[in-house]
Every structure is written in structure tokens, then in C-alpha cells.
Amino acid sequence: MPSPGTPSVSSFPEPGTQNLDPARAKALQAALAQIIKFPESPSGASGATAAVVTDHWTWSGAVGEDSRGTPLRPDTSLGISSITKTFVAAEVLRLAQEGKINLDLPISRYVRHRLTANDATVRQHLAMTSGIQDFQQSDYERLNRAVAAAPGKHWTLAQPLNYYTSTIGSPDGDYSFSNASYALLGMLIENVTGEPLAVALRRDLATPAGLRHAAFQDGEKPEPPVVGDANDACGAPDGYIPCRAFASSGAAYDGAAADAPTVARWGYQLYGGRVIPSDLVDQMTAGDGEYGLGTMRFTREFGLGDAYGHAGISPDDTSLLVVIPDKRVSIALILADGDRNIGRRMDDLTEALQPLLG
Template identity: 60%
Template structure:
């Protein structure tokens, strides 16, 4: 198991604003949007065939690092939407556009958005030490909430030996529910002074604890109420507080054993809930990207803080300055699991999600090839 692995735009309208709701952390968004709402009209069949052909080629190239045995993809913009599928999952089941996969670290975009809503509501200070909200041995170095969001907290990622011990525990009880504290107990590398970028999943497990302590509600409940429901995401599951809806892309993770309805199993889903627990289909991921980064689910001023025009990582957001023509610059997140690889890229008023029912793949190259087919349809 190896789970873990800004755009500069001219705003055409005033940003939305958020008001605090009656429940802890609850918000609603009002006002004019900087970008149009996502379209609901399907792409014309002749044009859709060109995108389907691009997916078919990904499967035909499955022997390459950029190919895959199965792929789903979705595109959302303000003129049309499209989704498609090709190939099969790890056990040979044909994929559909609505097949859910474990999208791993794309989860971080939800956790970051929720933190920003709590900041807007005056419940969290981005520049306060995270220890203000979460008391833990990993929060004793004075790192701020912002530094945890931007992977500069000094909290290390799990070491290979940590993963090995975790794998043994999962294999012994794949249906067990893990608490965040139980998962964090496996992080044995020393904490260092904050300030230097280092990608680390425990950052977001601590942020998940922050959300639960500040709101007094389970993480899945909060993310559903404040983000997924307002964004209209019916096929996102915040595991293991929620169970994914079929169809599911099964995998063959050796530590998990037979399928148990979670992706890849309840133990893995729960121990990584705030860092990599999301399961969703490609249309859901693409729609979320459009809703989030174009100010339709949190106010645009909060989005601007998540996507600074500098560096390679914002707040819970990967910054892609040069990788993905024609969507330049762009932002989003990758997700990696043993049998599922995912990538969300948002830019130029377009959101694109690619989910591969395969692991250890060069999904950036896959996305680049898909965007070459997509580009003529955006003009």
C-alpha cells in the first residue's frame, strides 16, 4: 500500500460572500459569481466521439506508463459537459463513466476548502499555531494552520518502515475502523522546524482533526453539509463516514483482501480519511473542480488564497504553471493508490478529471495526451 504519494485571471464580476449558518461551521454562499455556472448541456455526439477515441487510445497503450487497463474521464465548462469510459478495472469489470474509484489526495482539496470556510466564519485563524486547536505531539513545533495546508509544517510523511508496519496491521484487520490518532501514531520520523515544503499526508490528518474539534461533528458530516451538498455532489463518498455508491472499480490491494464496499477497504479508507479517503466518479470530480476553483462553493477571495501565483503548492492545491496546455496556468490535485490513479486539472474556465483503474501510472502524461484531443473542442 502506497496511498500517499494560479491561475492569473481577470475577474469579470464581484466575488461571492459567505454567511455563517446555524450549525457549527455551516456556511452558504451568495452574490454574483466571477465565472458562469457549469453547463448542463451534453457535448455534441460527433465531438464526444473524439474524446472517447482518446480514452480508447489510453487503454490501447496500457503497456505504457501513460496508458491504463481502464480509464474514466469528464470535462466541465460553461458551454457543455462530457464524460466517458474505456477498459476495465483490476478484476475485469467494464468501466462506466459513473464508476467510482478511490481518488486519494484529491480529498485534500475538500479539507482545505472546509478550513477556508471556518476561517471566513471566524472559527479558525490561518496564522495561529495548529496546536491552538489540536493537541498532539506532531503539533508542538509551532507550525501554523496555513503551514499545514501548504505542506510546510515540518511534520514528516510516513517512512517506508512506517508504511510496512501499517500494512501488517491493515492485513490483519482490513475491516477495522481507524481513528486519525491511530494512523498518526505510525509517523515515527522527527518533526522539524516549519517553513520548508515537504509533501506529507499527516498534515491533512491533523487538519481533519482540527475540523472535527472546531465543528464538533465527524469529518464526513461536515464535508457533506458544507461542500458536497451545496456543490450538488451526490456521488462523492467521504470514507469511511460514508460508503461509496456502486458501480465501484474494484482493485487487488493485497493488504485488503476481499471487497468490503470501501475503496480499497475500510481500514485504508478510514486511516487516510482526511488525506486520501474520498471515493468518487470522474463527473463528480470534474464538477467539484469547477465549483470550487471558480468560486461557486466557497467565496472567490478564499479561492484566491488557496491558489497563489507562486510555487508548486498552494493551500491543499497543486499548482500547475506549465504542465498542461491549453489550461495554463492551472491547478487541482493528483491522487495515487495502488490500483487507482487520478488527476484533477482546472484552468481557462474548464475542469478536467481523469481516473485510471490502474496504479503506478504517469497520469500527467495521460492528461497531456487527453488535452490534445480536447483543445480543438474548446475554441
């Protein structure tokens, strides 16, 4: 249930389908263009795409180019990194509502693995309070070398956990970012549904939300046009972002790809209570800190009211989904370069957006 003081999410109406008038959209495009003025700066990039979905209108735009010099389009598919976690969390909550799992039982009831032996519950893994910290930097380095050795290989959800060496703590309620927890949650979904993760997420979430241009790699390939990536370890492009081995090794925590309009639509449909019931959205967005269940809580961070969503940061891309329920607006921003200060650029977009919301 929501914590005291956490506003309950009410269902949004149908998302708007009318394109924002071009004259009014100039301010949004101008804010987007600022990103490529100084592409090497901490908040710059060689290219970016963005989209806004409201209950009255939509807008999307693109500037610059990808790392291979191809101009970006609003419908270019890029990696969305940790925004993947919003899909995994929504699916786990949906399974709980159907009575197939219990969020407050140990995840070991559903996943037998050495990382589930500390009796942390499913809910604690969703909230990243399970005592399972993230991979250490040395773990990632060893994992990346193994992935790069065979860029066309399919990795199961469990295989990356073989490289996990962090100390397993007790589920004491302290928040600690953890990709490992979401690998385990992906395994839970596969074990409970009896289907590959991509199949479950497509059927239960993406199709009902109308997300034709989302791809759950490597069960699905991204829709073209696909961003060109400069990841030397991948070799020749294979249709995945950045390539099959990297995409599949992080499938449950950063493997999804999409274009900006799709990400914005997903945020509107999810946090607007249109793809899972509002009471489940309340659980996702509840909490006293910066993280709910598969959801970042952006309290007054972007100047338009309390907001929810998720950031995604990788060496190849940087993404941010922000939904402001009071304004019934969802905003997606994706940069074609990794490890950038995307929050500053989202500030620019929301400042330009504010006069357009009435």
C-alpha cells in the same frame, strides 16, 4: 492573499448541463482509448474514466475494465486519493472565514498532539511547509501491515499518526509533501465542528456543490457501481475502496471516492468560486511554487493556460483534477491502476479538448 503576479479567480457561471455533441466528443474518447492500448506501460492502465465540465457543456467517458475484469462506466466510483486534500483545505478555509479558526495561529491551538508541538501554523500545514514531513516508507509498511490485519476495522484520523517516525522539523517555509499534515487538519475540522469529518465535508461542501456521487470514507460508502479492486489484503469486497480499514486510515488525505463526472464538477464548483468565495480560492491557488493551500499549481503545464487542481497516486488508482480558469473548464481523469504517469494522459486529453473550447 494572492502572490504578486497570481491572477485573481473570478466566479464561474453555472456549469453547463448539455452533453457534448457525440461527433465532437469522438476526439476525447479516442484520447481516452489510448490509455488501454498498452496497459502495462508507465502511462497505461487496464481501464480509465474521464469527464469534462465547462460553462456550456459536459462530457464523460470510460474505457477498459477494473482489476477484476468488470467494464468501467463513466459513473463508476473509484478512489481519488490525494484529491481528498482539496476538500479538507476548502473546509479549513471556510472555517477560518467564519471566524472559528485563525489560519496564522499554531495548529496546536486546535489539535493537541505530539506532531503539533513545533508551533507550525494552520496555514503552514495547508501549504505543506510545517516541518512535518511525510511518513517514512518504513512507517507506511508498518501501518499497512496493521491495517491489513483487520480490513473491516474503522481507524480514527489520529491512529495512523502512531506510526509516524519522521524527524519533526521547524516550520521554515520549505515545501515537503505531507499526508501527516492533512491527518492533523482533518482532526482540526472534527475538533472545531464537533462532527465527524465526513459529516462536515458533506454538509458544507459536497451538498452545496451538488456532489451526489462523492463519498468521504468510511463515513460514507461509495455510490455503485464501485470499482473492483485487486488489493489482496482487503479480502472480499465490503463496499469501500479498497476496503474499510484502508479507506478510513487515510480518510483526511486520500480516503475519498467518486466518479469522474463528480470530480470534474467539484473542480468547476471549487476553483470557480461557486462553493467557497473567490477570495478563499485566491488563497488556495496563490504561491510562487508548485503548491498553494491544498492545491497543486500547474503553470502552463497542460497547454491551455495556468491551471489548478490536484493529483492522486496510490497503489490502487491514479487520478488527476485540472481546472483552467481562463477557459472555464474542469477535467478529471481516473485510472483503475496505481502509480501511473497520468500527466502524459492528461496532455492527450487537453490536446483533444483544445479545439472544442473555441
